Amino acid sequence: QVQLVESGGGVVQPGRSLRLSCAASGFTFSNFSIHWVRQAPGKGLEWVAVISYDGNNKYYADSVKGRFTISRDNSKNTLYLQMNSLRAEDTAMYYCANGAYWGQGTLVTVSS
Amino acid sequence: SYELTQPPSVSVSPGQTARITCSGDALAKKYAYWYQQKSGQAPVLVIYEDSKRPSEIPERFSGSSSGTLATLTISGAQVEDEADYYCYSTDSSGTHWVFGGGTKLTVL
Numbered sequence: 619q620v621q622l623v624e625s626g627g628g629v630v631q632p633g634r635s636l637r638l639s640c641a642a643s644g645f646t647f648s649n650f651s652i653h654w655v656r657q658a659p660g661k662g663l664e665w666v667a668v669i670s671y672d673g674n675n676k677y678y679a680d681s682v683k684g685r686f687t688i689s690r691d692n693s694k695n696t697l698y699l700q701m702n703s704l705r706a707e708d709t710a711m712y713y714c715a716n717g718a719y720w721g722q723g724t725l726v727t728v729s730s
Numbered sequence: 731s732y733e734l735t736q737p738p739s740v741s742v743s744p745g746q747t748a749r750i751t752c753s754g755d756a757l758a759k760k761y762a763y764w765y766q767q768k769s770g771q772a773p774v775l776v777i778y779e780d781s782k783r784p785s786e787i788p789e790r791f792s793g794s795s796s797g798t799l800a801t802l803t804i805s806g807a808q809v810e811d812e813a814d815y816y817c818y819s820t821d822s823s824g825t826h827w828v829f830g831g832g833t834k835l836t837v838l
Contacts, residue, residue, distance in 0.1 A: 662830075715773075717778070719775075723772060
């Protein structure tokens with residue numbers, strides 16, 4: 619069955635970096651655009667970034683542009699999100715999703 | 731920046747029809763997607779491309795779109811349908827995605 623499994627979350631100080639991963643299985647990963655979506659505690663869903671099936675096109679929400687980088691390795695069926703210059707407002711559950719399927723999320727907490 | 735507007739809450743009695751709307755200028759040309767999120771769980775896709783339903787989603791869920799308004803309809807809502815519902819779509823360029831603010835559906 620389709621599985622998306624996020625990892626790499628944790629507690630990090632403001633200004634530091636973190637890299638999230640999303641391991642995919644059960645579908646042809648290289649055929650799909652993949653999104654990162656986050657949800658701050660008690661808040662709604664917020665789109666973060668999307669990468670095309672081949673990695674050639676990447677788009678970001680204004681709130682993370684210039685600080686976050688989305689990438690993928692189709693040979694490893696894995697999606698990444700490099701997060702730099704983290705802020706308190708980046709604290710959220712981070713999900714990867716191919717539209718129809720979502721992972722269970724990985725929690726990022728930015729706090730001193 | 732582009733926005734999708736949803737009502738914060740909708741309340742119906744069991745067996746009634748619940749309608750949740752989503753308004754956005756680009757919806758006239760872009761598809762709407764609808765997600766259901768129950769407390770503590772990841773979102774689940776209930777409608778894609780305005781009106782298509784994944785096979786595992788009950789038939790009481792349907793979607794429609796007209797002009798700049800997309801609508802999720804739950805015909806004969808059940809207590810287990812209580813959740814937050816989010817619409818999802820892109821701006822007119824198709825490069826930036828956005829969620830609506832979410833609608834809390836109460837069935838009681």
